[in-house]
Amino acid sequence: MSDINFKQLEKAKKGAHFEWQDLKDKVKFDQDGLIPAIAQQYDSKEVLMMAWMNEKSLQETLQTGRVCYWSRSRQNYWRKGEESGQIQVLKELRFDCDGDAILMLVDQTGPACHTGRRSCFYTLVEGDQATITSEPLIAPEDLYKK
Amino acid sequence: MSDINFKQLEKAKKGAHFEWQDLKDKVKFDQDGLIPAIAQQYDSKEVLMMAWMNEKSLQETLQTGRVCYWSRSRQNYWRKGEESGQIQVLKELRFDCDGDAILMLVDQTGPACHTGRRSCFYTLVEGDQATITSEPLIAPEDLYKK
Structure with a gap:
């Protein structure tokens, strides 16, 4: 199994196990050595943010x-x-099917967003309008004093 | 409001509206002219896939x-x-706070993944193991016959 890759996993059955050691070199980082990582609150399922990992x-x-x-x-x-x-x-x-994106289920303490909002995705575009959909839980001034 | 940008929206109150026309030029596409877009099933909240938009x-x-x-x-x-x-x-x-990532709530018909699985994120890494967490809803051979 040492030559396992994401393409081979496509045909694998539910519950099949592979060595992470053998798969981790196949993770597709971009030209800057980065991969996008999505953080989703594990219980509410709210998508909190997307950032990058090396x-x-x-x-x-x-x-x-x-x-x-x-x-x-x-x-x-x-x-x-x-x-x-x-x-x-x-x-x-x-990891996703191509090994070029990560989804994490996390338990986020308070706001994920640097604006103090729970989620970074608070700008809704609908028709010709962009609308702010949430308030900060904590003022950003207080957030970075801690 | 014609010089609105994502930085200015950070301080906006919930419910505040802006013209999408004025904001859309401020969306941050990367050096290839692309932005990551996450698709989440609107009712179950399952994250289905991440791909790119220009x-x-x-x-x-x-x-x-x-x-x-x-x-x-x-x-x-x-x-x-x-x-x-x-x-x-x-x-x-x-859009997220920086205007460099998109979250879409979608209604996905059948599988989002080219492997026939509902979601692309079926490879779970835990300890020293990677585990396949779902089966295809439709065989990929049948998916691309349609």
Whole structure:
């Protein structure tokens, strides 16, 4: 099974197991060494945010059970909640069929968004209007004092 | 309001409206002119897939109410379900706080995944194992005959 890849998994039956060790080198990072990672609240199923991981932040996330992204703007590891206290505890991590996107079920403490909102996806486009759909849970000024 | 951007929306109140016409030029496409788009089933909240859109596929999706991606592998428009019949009807389209990711609530007919599975995210990584979590609803051979 050491030459397993995502293409081969397509035909696998439900419940089939493979060694992560053999699969992890087949994860498709982009030209910058990054992969998109979606965070979904495990119980409410709300999609909270999408950010990026590199190989090491993915490894850290799996090992520690706390979500660590790669910040493209800061070019550094972004241990979610390190500054704000609003951590993401990993419940489940899944790859898509091509191995080029990650879905994480997480338990998010408070807001996932730097604006203080629960989810980053608060701008709804409908017809010719964009509408703000939620209020901050915490003012961003208070969020980054912690 | 013609110079509105995503940064300014951060402070907007719930229910505030803006002209999509003024915001759409501020959407952050990457160096290839693409933006990641997540599709979530509107009622079950299952995350079905993540793919990419360019400016025109986004525009088409908003205008027609049927999801159109940009296929990076085929370098062409990918009107979801065109070949397989498994269309995605758009219920809601949202941008994240930075305007560089899209979340769509959709009504997916049958499987979203080319493997015939409902969702593309069927490979669960836990400890040293990767496990297949679902079976195809339809065999892929039958999916692409339609």
